[in-house]
Amino acid sequence: MYFDGAVNSVGSGVGAVLISSDGRHYPVAAKVDFSCTNNVAEYEACILCLQAAIDFKVKELEVFGDSMLTFFQTLGEWKTKDTKLVPYHEYLEELAKNFEKISFTYTPRAKNQFADALATLASMASISEGNIVKTLEIEVAKGPAHCNTIEASEAKPWYEDIKNFLQTGQYPLFADRRYRKTLRCLAMHYFLSGEILYCRSFDSTLLRCIDEHESL
Structure with missing residues (x-):
């Protein structure tokens, strides 16, 4: 120690x-x-x-x-x-x-x-009496944050990992700890109705998620 x-x-x-x-x-x-x-x-x-x-x-x-x-x-x-x-x-x-x-x-x-x-x-740090500040969790970023962005030109829909997580509770095969945490946070803002995925907006409106081909 x-x-x-x-x-x-x-x-x-x-x-x-x-x-x-x-x-x-x-x-x-x-x-x-x-x-x-x-x-x-x-x-x-x-x-x-x-x-x-x-x-x-x-x-x-x-x-x-x-x-x-x-x-x-x-x-x-x-x-x-x-x-x-x-x-x-x-x-x-x-x-x-x-x-x-x-x-x-x-x-x-x-x-x-x-x-x-x-x-x-x-x-x-300025901490008020009686307040407890939880210890920060420090992760190691092995590459630039923009490397985790999903390109529209990829073969699979941009929302595939989110949809699969909501359906099965499983993570992508090669997902590291950082991506799993990100995926869990993202999934909280999405809703699955049958095979259709919706995103909850700030005013609780459900917005249907579409891929690159559906947007054309």
Whole structure:
């Protein structure tokens, strides 16, 4: 698991990302709504990291971060002299007892970009008290968006995938995750009556879908 804290002129925030053994990423972030130093932010981030892992019922955890102070104090190599950090250090030690195995490893900031981005986003976001902002789902675009457009000159009707999805609930054979999500969203605005496909307009009017040949 990676963590990071961010303090800037706009505000403060913390972020962490838990990576499972099969490569799945589970990001968490929080806006720190009180004045704090960089070191306090790093401790807040590390605590967020461990709390998230506990919520996920993780028993063995590898913790990575770019705060040398947090790690060396946690490992007992440096003494915690700052009175503001003593309670954090003690609480961190208590949280660590929830794991059967836990390790802390320093990593350069260049290898901690995901957690850093989460912390920076949380610090700059304006969030009203009581509101919870769900974590964004990040997809990888392997090509320009316009490559997904359907050309009228194609052999099959432009609406074939939508119609087939409404009829069978199945996706095209080679549809990737991104296209499947797009298809599900599109299908919500269409209605199938027998073999005829209609599109629901903004005023609920049903517009019949026609292909290139029918439009001539």
